[in-house]
Amino acid sequence: MTGPNPKPRARWVAQKVGASRLKKLELTAVGGSDIHVKMLAAPINPSDINMIQGNYGLLPKLPAVGGNEGVGQVVAVGSNVTGVKPGDWVIPANPGLGTWRTEAVFSEETLIGVPSDIPLQSAATLGVNPCTAYRMLTDFEQLRPGDCVIQNASNSGVGQAVIQIAAALGLRTINVVRDRPDIQKLTDRLKSLGAEHVLTEEQLRKHEMKHLFKDMPQPRLALNCVGGKSSTELLRHLAPGGTMVTYGGMAKQPVIASVSQLIFKDVKLRGFWLSQWKKDHSPAQFKELILTLCRLIGRGQLTAPACSEVPLQDYQRALEASVRPFVSSKQILTMC
Numbered sequence: 001m002t003g004p005n006p007k008p009r010a011r012w013v014a015q016k017v018g019a020s021r022l023k024k025l026e027l028t029a030v031g032g033s034d035i036h037v038k039m040l041a042a043p044i045n046p047s048d049i050n051m052i053q054g055n056y057g058l059l060p061k062l063p064a065v066g067g068n069e070g071v072g073q074v075v076a077v078g079s080n081v082t083g084v085k086p087g088d089w090v091i092p093a094n095p096g097l098g099t100w101r102t103e104a105v106f107s108e109e110t111l112i113g114v115p116s117d118i119p120l121q122s123a124a125t126l127g128v129n130p131c132t133a134y135r136m137l138t139d140f141e142q143l144r145p146g147d148c149v150i151q152n153a154s155n156s157g158v159g160q161a162v163i164q165i166a167a168a169l170g171l172r173t174i175n176v177v178r179d180r181p182d183i184q185k186l187t188d189r190l191k192s193l194g195a196e197h198v199l200t201e202e203q204l205r206k207h208e209m210k211h212l213f214k215d216m217p218q219p220r221l222a223l224n225c226v227g228g229k230s231s232t233e234l235l236r237h238l239a240p241g242g243t244m245v246t247y248g249g250m251a252k253q254p255v256i257a258s259v260s261q262l263i264f265k266d267v268k269l270r271g272f273w274l275s276q277w278k279k280d281h282s283p284a285q286f287k288e289l290i291l292t293l294c295r296l297i298g299r300g301q302l303t304a305p306a307c308s309e310v311p312l313q314d315y316q317r318a319l320e321a322s323v324r325p326f327v328s329s330k331q332i333l334t335m336c
């Protein structure tokens with residue numbers, strides 16, 4: 001990934017998307033397998049920005065509508081549609097649907113029905129980050145209740161889902177965040193979600209960290225959203241034979257593992273991409289994952305990340321806020 005350093009980044013993204021605008025598009029007629037959807041809400045995720053920058057693993061044909069995630073309500077269905085009916089809520093089955101719009105006609109196989117009794121913000125942010133968190137917690141190491149997981153960027157959308165799903169699975173978490181003036185407020189919020197320890201990157205580097213592991217097992221799983229020095233630190237605390245899964249590269253720096261960690265600790269370095277997981281699994285398996293997460297939401301064990309709702313017409317403001325550091329709030333475009 002390339003791009004300027006973080007300070008002028010918000011302005012740079014605004015310029016990049018300057019060519020983008022709200023545009024009135026003709027709705028296509030609803031064919032037999034089509035669904036007319038009124039979009040309700042759609043988040044702005046880092047991958048949406050990467051897609052606009054042309055730096056993502058999947059790029060749409062241009063011109064394209066932005067946004068890969070969100071929730072909409074079914075308005076009408078074609079005669080062959082059996083899975084959903086008017087009034088139901090739907091989310092994209094795959095990236096590239098273009099969710100930053102008020103309405104659209106989509107074909108049935110591009111959508112998945114979700115219960116409409118979950119909070120709107122949860123539904124709008126369900127299809128990417130909680131799915132990623134759940135898969136990473138369950139697919140790489142066979143963790144048992146009481147085992148420990150360490151992660152960085154713990155206040156990210158994925159990080160907040162990791163904290164909550166881990167807690168629901170009985171796993172203990174060490175959560176690393178970047179230092180900021182209101183660190184106590186952030187620490188309290190993450191602890192209220194179920195985080196056992198919240199540490200800054202600087203605290204993680206300190207020698208006293210050793211004491212933490214007198215009371216808890218060394219983590220067998222590390223989840224890396226950042227790269228660079230932050231990921232090197234996660235590796236330093238990983239248990240011998242443990243796995244670090246890289247799923248994001250927010251610092252735009254490579255992952256560096258020391259030779260001794262590889263030789264003497266035999267740590268495993270893996271990667272995860274939800275889009276690849278979906279290619280390797282059936283739509284029914286994705287639907288099952290979504291339903292598992294909806295059950296957690298229903299039980300109050302999984303809430304949406306901290307969010308700021310912004311009307312679609314103010315999308316420039318939301319885009320700028322989405323790339324500003326230390327905001328700790330997912331920008332959600334609202335269409336209703």
Ligand SMILES: NC(=O)c1ccc[n+]([C@@H]2O[C@H](COP(=O)([O-])OP(=O)(O)OC[C@H]3O[C@@H](n4cnc5c(N)ncnc54)[C@H](OP(=O)(O)O)[C@@H]3O)[C@@H](O)[C@H]2O)c1
Nearest residue numbers: 046132153156157158178247248250251272273274325326
């Ligand atoms: N591989 C997959 O399948 C998959 C799926 C979902 C998401 N992701 C990736 O996961 C990452 C997080 O996504 P999200 O939607 O959870 O993000 P988000 O809610 O927008 O949060 C972004 C996070 O990145 C941190 N951050 C930003 N710039 C940073 C930097 N230079 N150094 C360190 N931390 C930095 C922010 O921390 P501050 O508060 O300190 O700014 C915040 O914790 C993205 O890279 C996204 O593409 C990957």
